[in-house]
Amino acid sequence: MTAGISVDLGSATPPFEQIRAQIASLIALGTLAPGTRLPTVRSLAADLGIAPGTVARAYRELEQAGLIETRRRNGTVVAGTLGDANPPGVPAPESVAGAVTTAVEHYIAEGRKSGFDDAALLAILQTKLSQQDG
Structure with a gap:
């Protein structure tokens, strides 16, 4: 696990x-x-x-x-x-997974098209995630 x-x-x-x-x-x-x-x-x-x-x-x-x-x-x-059933207002895990996966795939494609490598894409994502926490 x-x-x-x-x-x-x-x-x-x-x-x-x-x-x-x-x-x-x-x-x-x-x-x-x-x-x-x-x-x-x-x-x-x-x-x-x-x-x-x-x-x-x-x-x-x-x-x-x-x-x-x-x-x-x-x-x-x-x-x-x-x-x-999911609680009211909570989407089914499958729909969440599909939407998140699609967004991630789009993020990766756009980043690579812009010339970013995996390390840069991860750094951007980590920065944005840490900004969301604060």
């Missing part, structure tokens, strides 16, 4: 927020389906080389947002079941 999650300790964004945002994105894109079991707090913390309290805070915020739930015997899982 950590293949999709990383923490940049040099970022201005706190590590718990990086984890929260990445897991929320994976859920929104449908990469993490309802019922998918997440790693334990200790396991993810060890894999990322951070304190368990950092992961626990990210999980707590995801749970408060209704994206995940902690079940005693089953651990922490993505909330909902495959048959659940």
Whole structure:
């Protein structure tokens, strides 16, 4: 599971927020389906080389947002079941994934047409994302 999650300790964004945002994105894109079991707090913390309290805070915020739930015997899982309807005003993961993927493909195509390499495109995206956080 950590293949999709990383923490940049040099970022201005706190590590718990990086984890929260990445897991929320994976859920929104449908990469993490309802019922998918997440790693334990200790396991993810060890894999990322951070304190368990950092992961626990990210999980707590995801749970408060209704994206995940902690079940005693089953651990922490993505909330909902495959048959659940989305809450009002929340688009289906497939439509979000499609729209985001289309936007990313357009961004890459335009950037390459303008002569930017992958590193430059990532730097621009990271700058814009950090501006959104503040």
